[in-house]
Amino acid sequence: RYVSDPSDTGRTDFLTEAEDIVEGLGRDLVMLDESLRAGSADPDLVNDLFRGVHTLKGLAGLFGAQHLGSLSHHLEAKLDSVRLGRAPLNNDTLDLLFRALELYHRLLISEKEQGAPPTRELEELTAKLSGTSERPDEADGSGDLDLDPSIYAVLTEYEEHRLRVNVGAGLRVFRLRVRFSLLTIDDSLERLKGVAKPHGEIVTYLPTGEGDADSIELDILMASRSTAEELTELFSSSGVTVAEVRRKRSPSQHPSFVPVKDSEVSIDSSAEPVGAVPDRHRSSIPPPLDARGVGTVRSISQTVRVDIGKLDRLMNAVSELAIVKNSIDRLFDRIRPFGVDRATASELVRLSRTFDRQLEAMQQGILEVRMVPLGQLFERLSRVARQVSRDVDKQFNLVITGAETEVDKLIVEELSDPLMHMMRNAIDHGIEPMELRTAQGKPIVGTIALNAFQKGNHVVIELEDDGAGIDTERVLEIALQRGLINPADVRSTSRRDVLGLIFLPGLSTRREASDISGRGVGMDVVKTNIAKLGGVIDVQSEVGIGTKFTITLPITLAIIRVLLVEVAEHVFAIPLANVREAVTLDESGVFMVDEHEAMTLRGTSLRLCRLEHHFDVLQNGRRRSVARSQKRFVVVTTAGANRIGLVVDRLVGGQDVVMKALGPSLRNVRGFAGAAELGDQRLGLVIDTPSIVDEVMSSELRRVAQGKHA
Template identity: 30%
Template sequence: MNPLLDQFLSEGRDFLQSIGERLLQLEEAPGDSALMNELFRLVHTLKGNSGLFDLPEMTRVLHAAEDLMDAVRDGRIPFDRPLADCLLEAMDFVATLIDEIAEAPGDAPPSTAHHASDALRLGETLRSLLQDRARSADGADPAEEEPPAPPERPEAGASDARPSALDPIDLPEPLRADLIRRLEAGGSFCWLRYEPEEECFFKGEDPVHQMLQLGDPLWCRLESREDWPPLAELDAYRCLLRFEAILDTTPERLAEHFRYVPDQVRFEPLSQEILTAATAAEGGPASTSDRAFSAEAEWSFDLVLEAQREILALSDTPPWLDGRLRAVAASLSAAFASVGRESEIEGLEPALQAAIETRSPTPLFAWLAARHPQPHAGRATAPDDDTGGGSDRIAAAPAPGEPTSISSSDPEESIRFGRRAEDQLTSPRTLKVDQVKIDRLMNLIGEMVVAKNALPYLAGRAEEVFGVRELAREIKAQYGVINRIAEEMQDAIMQVRMMPVSFVFQRFPRLVRDIAHKLGKEVRLVMEGESTEADKNIIEALADPLVHIVRNSLDHGLETPEARQAAGKPREGRLSILARQESDRVLIEIADDGSGIDPDRIRRKAYERGLIDEAELERLTDQEAINLVFAAGFSTAEQVSDLSGRGVGMDVVRNAIARVNGSIDLRSQVGRGTTLRLSLPLSMAVTNVMIVESAGQRFGVPMDAVAETVRVARSDIRTIKRRRTTMLRGRLIPLLALNDLLALDAEQIANDDDELAVLVVRVDQEYLGIVVDDCRETIDIILKPLAGFLGGLTGYAGSALLGDGSVLLVFNPRELI
C-alpha cells in the first residue's frame, strides 16, 4: 500500500481514538475549553488529512463535524449528549471508511461512493444540529441561518467580488484582432465581470438568467472563484461563480442591468489599450529577461511579491518587526532571483537597513513599488476599486487598528508569544511498525531457537557416532554462546510485542456509557493501570472476555438508580477496571458495587439444570456455588437481554482466558458487589513445557499446569465410584490415563518396579493426576497455535518444532479433561 495512505490510515485511527476519548471527557466537563480546543484540533486535522485523498464521503462528514465543533468551541451552541452522540456516530462512520480503505487492495484508496448516502445523511444531521441550535441559542445571526432573509449589506458577496483587477484577457488571437478592428471602425464593446455574492440564490437570483438576458457575448468565460470542494461536500447553494464576457453593449446599459448588485460587477468599455496591454502583460516579463520562464514561475513570482507588499503595508510594530522585515527582504531577493532578475536586487539591502533603523517598512515598500508597481494598477479604473496605490494604504491604515483587532481575540497571546505548555516537550521517539513485520521477527527467532536446539544433538552425535569428544565440547561451548544471544533476542522481540492494556481498556468508556444509557443505569467507570503491558496475543485474547465481563456487570450486577437508592446505596453505580503487573503475570480486576451473586440462587439453578446433584446442593460452599457460573451451560440471566444474553456464558469467558494460560477468580457478596480477577502471563511467546511419553509418542505439557511429577505404584491406585484415584500426601487425587484422554488405543506402561508415571496438574484449584508412560526433560519452545483443520481441535495448546526437526504436540490439560 502506498506509504502516504498507510500513514493516513494509521494516524486516522489514532485520531478517532483520541476524538472518542475527548468527547466522553467533555461530557464530564463540558466547560473545559482546553479539551474543547483539543477536540476541535483533532477533528480539524483529520479533515485536513482526508482532504489529501479523494475521499469525498469522509471529508464531507468530517467537515460538517468540524463546523459543528467550531460552533461549540465558540460557545454558539452548547455541548450536550445528543450532540456527542451525533459526533460519535460520525466518527464511527469515518472509522468504517478507514477500515474499508485499509482492507482494499492496491495503492489508491478505493471508491467509497457506496457510502455517499450515509455521508449525506450524517452531514445533514450534523448541519441540522448546528442550525437548530444556533437558531435557538442567543446571539445567533439569523441572517446566516435563514436563507430567505436578505442581509442588509451583502458583505460576503462584496468581499468575494473584490475586483482582482483585470487579468490579462487571454483572448484568442483572431478575436482580439477582430475586436481591435471593430473598435477602430467605431464599435462599442464592454468587458464585464460578474461575481454574484454567495447568498444570491437565497434572494431568488439566478445569475445565469442575468447573463443570458444580456444577449450573445462575443467572448465569455465562466469559472468558479474557488476550487470546487469534493462533490460530497459541495454546497450547491453557495454561489461561487465568476462570469466574464465581452459584450456588444454600453456601460450605461450594464449599469442599468445590474443596478441591484452594483458591488458584484465590474465592467469597462473595451479600448484598444486594454487589448494591447493584455498582449504586453503576457509577453512582458519574458522579454525583459533573456530566459523564458514558465507561466507557473511568473505566477508564483507575482503572488509572492503581492504577499510581501501586503506584509509591508502592515502598520504594527511588534517586537519581532526586525525579523519580519528581514524575512520579507529575503523573500523579495529570492523571488527576483527566481525569475532571473538578480540584477535588480541591489538596493534592497540598503532599503532593508533603512527600514530596520527607522522601524518602519516604508523604505522596503518604496523599493518594491519602484521595482514592481502594483499589478494592473494603472489599467483598471473602476470607481469602486479599493486596491489603491501602496503608499496610500500605508498612510490610510490606522496604526492601532489592526494589531488591536487581532489581539482582542486572544489578548494573552500577542504578549506571551504563543501558548506554551508547561511540560517540556519530549519529541516522540516511537516508531510505528507494521504488525506483520513483528510477526516475521517472531517467526524467525522461533526458527533460530529450533536451529539452536539442534546443536546439542550434533554434539551428542559428534561424541557418540564419530567419537570426537573435543569437537563435541567445542560445539557445546558455541551452543552456550548462541543460546545466550538467542535468549536475549527472544526477550527483545517479546518486549517489542508488548502492548498496554489500554488497547483493550480504551473502548470501555464508550461501551459503558452506551450500555448504561440504554439500560437507564447510572454508572461511574474507574480505570487504573492502563499502561500495564503484556504480550500482544494476551492483550488481544483479553478483549472479548473483558467486554463480556463488563457487559455482565452492567446488565446483571449493577442495579437501576431506584433499586440502588432503595438499598441505601448511591444512585450511581461504580465499575472499576484495574490492571497491574505482579512478577510475570498481569492481573486485571473488574469490580462493581452492584447486587452481587446470590449463592443460593446459583445452587438452585445449577440443580434445576442438572449440573449438580442433591448431595452437592447441600455440600457446596458459597464460594463453590458461585464458581458454578463458570460451568458450561450455566447462565444467570433470568431473562435474556439484548446486551449480554447472547448465549455466551461465563464458561466461554473462562475458556478464552484459559487458552492463553490465564486463570479467573470470582468473588461476590450479596448486596455488596462482585469482583473478578484475571491473572494472565505477561507473554505467551515462549513456553516452558515438559516432555512426556505416552503410547510411543512424545507430547508437551505446559509447565504452568504441572504441579509435580510422581511415580505411583499400581498397588496404590484404588477405584472409587468407578474412577481411579490415589492418595498423595493425604490428598485424594483422581487419575486419568493420557492415552484415554487422547483416544490412543494403548495401555499406559509402568516401569520395572510396576510404578506408573503421573503428572499432577492443577486445574481450577483442583489437583488431578494424568498417567503417562514417562516424564522427560523440560524445554523452552515457541508455541504455535494449530492452524488449518487442526485449529479446531480442542485439547491442544499448539505445536512446536524440536531441535531434531520433529514436531511436538503440546496439550492443554484443562481442555483435555
C-alpha cells in the same frame, strides 16, 4: 470504496494511521468528559479533538474512504462550533461525540474487512450532528486589549475566540517572550506548557522574527489570573520574560505592554534558551504530561510502525535458530565420546553459552516490541461504560488500576469483545437502580473496578462490581427447569459449581431481554474466547454484595517455554507457565474420588489425569498395557485457582518453542492449544492446560450439564 487497489500498502498505512488517530480521539474525549464533570471543560482538549478529526478527514479524502470522510466532515463542523463557543459543550454534546467515536471504530472495521458499512447509523448520527442549533457569538472582549494590529492579523478565529472568553472571564493577558533551541524546541515547548497549564491558558505562539541559525524567539500570549510577578517567579529558571498586555484606556494611548519592574525581572543576555536549561535548574520544570500531539523530524525518525505479521516472521526465524542450536548441542554430545581435545570442547561450550545469551536477548526484544499497555483497551471500556450508564440511567464510578500492565497486542485485540460484554453485563445486570441501592442502604453511586497486574508469566485482569451479585438459587432453579442438571445432584452441588453454570450456553436468570446486554446470554462465548487465548476465567459472587470476575492470561502467545514430556513414546509440550512442579508417581498411593484418580501431595488431595487415557494415545498403533511398577511422573499443573496432576511416562526437558495454530481438521479438538517444532524434524502437540484442568475439575453436575449440550 477505495480509489486505490485494496492490496496497496498505502491503504494499510492509512488504516493504521486512522486507528491511531481514533485511539487518540478516545483518550482526549475521556479526559474532556472528566474535566467537564469536574466543572470546567479544558478548551485545549476540544481543540485537540478538532485537529484530530480534521486530520482524519484529510486522510479519508486522500484514500477515498467516503463514509469515514462524511462522519469526519460533520464531526469537524460540530467541534468547530463548540470550540468557537457557538454550540454548548454539555452532556448531550458529549453523547454525540462518544457515539461518533464508536461509529469510527465500526467504520474502520468495515473498511479493513471490506464489509458493508453501517450506513443507517451513519446517516442518523450525521443528521444529529448537523441539526443542533448554534448560539450567536459573544461580544468581542479581546478588542479591549492594546495589541498591535499585526498580531490581530495573524490570530486564527479560534485564538481570537479564546482571547474573548478569557478577557470576558476577567483574566489578565500576558506576553511571554522566550528563545528556544531548534534542536530541542518540541521538548522545551512541552516543558513550558507543563509549567504554564495549572496557572492559565496559552492562547497562541507568535514568532518575533528574531533568532539565529540555531534558535527561534517566540511571543506567547497567555491568559491567567496570576500577576506578572507571580508568572515571572514561575518561569524564573526558563529564560522567559513576562509582560502584561494592557487594556485600552483611550484612543490616544497605545502602549502595547506594561513592563515589569527591573528589580523583579532580570534579562541576562547570556541566559541559555529553554532548550538548554542548566542542570541545576532542571528540577524546577516538570516533564510534560503527554507529548503525543507533538511531532518533529527527530521524533518521527525514532518511531517505526511495524506490521505484526513481520514480527511473527522474525520470531519464527529466531525459533528456527533455537532449533538449530539445540541440534548442534545434540550433535556435539554425539561426537564427544569419539574424542575432542579439551581446548576445542571448552571453546564450543563458550560459544554455545554466548549464542544462548544473544538468542534470548533477540527473543526478549521481539516480545517487547509486541507488547502494548492494557490502558488502550481500558480507555475504550471506560467510554462504553459511560455511554451504557446514560442509556440505563445508573450512576457508578469506574475505578481503573494497572492500565500500564503490558500484554501481547494480539491478546489485547482478541480480549476486547469479551471484556466489552462483561462490562455491559456488570452495568446492566450488576449495578442496581439508584432507588434500590438507597433502599438497601448502599451508596447511591455504585462502583465498578477494573484492575490488571502481572503475576509471573501471566497477566491477571479483575472486573468487580458492588452490585446485586449472582443469585445461586435462581441459577439452580433455571438449570433444573431446562434440564441442565439432575435433581438428585443438587444437594451435593458446591456453590462454586453453581456459579460455573453461568458459563453454559443459554443459561440466564434475566426474565426480560435488554437492549444493553440481552438476557445475559454470552458468558459461554466469553469463556470460549478466553480459553482460545490460553486463559481461564473464574467468578466469585455474593448476593447483595457484588460479583468479581478474574481472568488469567499468558503475557504472550508468540513464544513460550514448555516442558517436554513423553507419553506412550509420543512427545507432548506442557507450557511451563502452568507447571507448578513435577514429582514421581507412587501408584500405591493412588485412590478414587468421585470416579477420578487422586493422590495426596503435601497433605492435600490432587486429582490425576493420565494423558494416555485422556487422549487415547496408542503405542505402535495399539493400546499398550502398562505395569503398575513402571516408573512414571506427575506434572502438577495449574489454571487459575485449580490444580491437577498430569501423569506422564518421562520428563524430557525444557525448551522455548513458537506455537503454531492447528489446521482446520484439528482446530476443534479439545485439549490441544497448538503445535510446535521441536528439532530433528519432530513436531509436538502443545497441551491446552486450562481446558484439561477445567474438564478434570468438573463435578458430576458439570459433566451432566455438558452432556446435555453435546
